[in-house]
Amino acid sequence: MTTILGDDKRYEHDKKTRKKYRLRIIYNKNGCISSGHCILSDPYNFKLDEEFKADLLEGTPHPTAKGTWVKEIETEEPHLIMNAAKTCTPRVIAVIDLETGKRIAP
Numbered sequence: 001m002t003t004i005l006g007d008d009k010r011y012e013h014d015k016k017t018r019k020k021y022r023l024r025i026i027y028n029k030n031g032c033i034s035s036g037h038c039i040l041s042d043p044y045n046f047k048l049d050e051e052f053k054a055d056l057l058e059g060t061p062h063p064t065a066k067g068t069w070v071k072e073i074e075t076e077e078p079h080l081i082m083n084a085a086k087t088c089t090p091r092v093i094a095v096i097d098l099e100t101g102k103r104i105a106p
């Protein structure tokens with residue numbers, strides 16, 4: 001069965017190991033088209049503002065990119081934010097694994 005994570009099983013939720021992932025979320029609000037997919041996938045990190053654009057909860061402004069927000073999280077459920085990034089139609093959410101330095105979504 002093909003999942004939204006494709007063949008990369010490393011980031012699937014594993015209740016036994018309870019591995020914690022340190023991730024950086026980068027979100028460019030300028031490109032948000034208000035589809036709401038990120039809120040459905042990861043309500044712990046996104047909510048809609050009064051104009052129905054997504055807000056990155058507890059995100060901080062990017063030091064140089066205006067309209068872009070950044071947040072670092074520790075989570076045992078990396079698939080939530082990865083699904084948010086992968087289902088975002090304009091692809092304005094990026095997820096970086098801070099352990100490897102690699103972009104893991106979208």
Ligand code: SF4
Nearest residue numbers: 032033035036038088
């Ligand atoms: S999924 Fe993307 S376009 Fe849709 S509300 Fe979230 S950030 Fe905006």
